[in-house]
Amino acid sequence: MMTFDEIAAFLKDESVNNFIILTHKSPDGDTLGSGFALCRVLKSMGKKVKVLGSDGFPDRYSFLYDGYSEDSWQDTEPHKVIAVDIADTMLMGKNLEYYTHPGTVDLCIDHHVSNKMYAKQTYVDAKASATGLVLFELFGFMEIDIDKQTAVCLYTAIATDTGCFKYENTTPRAHIAAAALMEKGVDYTRINRLMFDIKSRRRIEVEQAALAHLDQAVGGRVTLICVTKELLETSGADEAEISGLSAVPLTVEGTDVGITIRYKDDDRYKLSVRTTDKADASAICKEFGGGGHIRAAGCEICAPLDEVKRMITESAQKHLS
């Protein structure tokens, strides 16, 4: 593991003028906020920077890369590669496949305990709520006076990964960073509305339809919703709109296990399981060869829908404390 001193030396190294920053596929606020914050700080140090992402950068996050332009340099010039918020080369995506090869990434800055240590050098702080929080503290250590737009990037990184300071991974450090970043004039009202409140009409319609198929079992402690074949075919909802539904069943009062069942093909269903501290989602999914985290896990079951419901409910009941 590197130290902040060593990262600072790496970034300041006068023999290197060019940096490539890698962000993960299906980009979120943390990888993009971290990537563009680091980009701005490097540029302010006179470096040339390219920020890369396999899936491009979604419009939804355009306020993070407002004013960004990719620098260029001669192929003969040396450059260094930094991955931000990428725990595993598998998360780089198709268009960044080159960087999955050993020795291509010089430095990885991350907060996932599951980091695969694929880079030449790695800084992982698994107790940090977000990679953006690691960078905030690094820039403070380096005595860099960050500007408003960099603060926007870091605030968004921390806010999105903590569900606006709501989730278990929120820490006093995250709140203290938010306080300091807000002092830079971040328009947090607009950012929070954009990140947490707004839903597309299509997303609302899909949620409506899925909630219409709400089932409850075990005295209401297990709540299931279904994304049926018909709904997938008629709604025109995209992947993000569908996967966003996974959080819905656990919001129903009294629920300890929230299950979202999604049609894949005939008699094959993909299940997403979310739990409170009363059950282990990963144990529930392991019964069907799946896995994940203690509060969020997934699996697939090949069976008719009614049978799928019965099987997952049985497993949920077994693992409920």
Added chain:
Amino acid sequence: MMTFDEIAAFLKDESVNNFIILTHKSPDGDTLGSGFALCRVLKSMGKKVKVLGSDGFPDRYSFLYDGYSEDSWQDTEPHKVIAVDIADTMLMGKNLEYYTHPGTVDLCIDHHVSNKMYAKQTYVDAKASATGLVLFELFGFMEIDIDKQTAVCLYTAIATDTGCFKYENTTPRAHIAAAALMEKGVDYTRINRLMFDIKSRRRIEVEQAALAHLDQAVGGRVTLICVTKELLETSGADEAEISGLSAVPLTVEGTDVGITIRYKDDDRYKLSVRTTDKADASAICKEFGGGGHIRAAGCEICAPLDEVKRMITESAQKHLS
């Protein structure tokens, strides 16, 4: 306006052993969190305390008054009355009517700019996100080492009034307080789930039904939902469940004016208007004799439903920038 020094002297006064704390009607996390936090601190100073609220204390907030028991004293003993988070005697409610009389409230601690200064002495900090934040800072000033349960009360007060650090009224001070309160061992994951994520099944059904009547105008910038007579009669939803719907229309992508129309009686509708920074909700409602705040206001219109929709949409369009 009092100073923290004067409030400290008021609370510590050795000639007064008994305190009544008033909370506002339709109690929320701030008035209850503030009330019970102050109660605990006064009790730790050896005082006897009663916390009063016109509507009692809802089950939803039971974690705030866990272990609380009302003290009693002889009628002949003197006592002092403190109102927390009550901007106006009108907000005290029926069962606290006695305290609406001048001279009955000794001290009011509040954060509403609209405070009517009805108490003998008042401390209002309109820049504080919550009354709980004022108390957190007061206790810090008094060098009181608050315990975990008091921290639970103050965290909840601040988190609920800021929509979990999401709304415009969130400040660096609020984040710094949250950081310090979390250090006391507050189970913020459970509190935040309870306060922000969970919805009753009935609330979900009402929201579903209201969203089924979603209308959009002015290119999607105005979004309307309706709580119809039929919905009110069949859903069995309570006041809180219905009024919670007011936030829904503004969550639809592209919306700058979100309007919730609620049936009152034949050809009489109550309207709730929420806006982004692109329109003044209070100006929109003023056209119909209503009023409120710049981002949230209300009015009543007596007309058939279609006419009500046309009139409010016209006013919204006029005031959209």
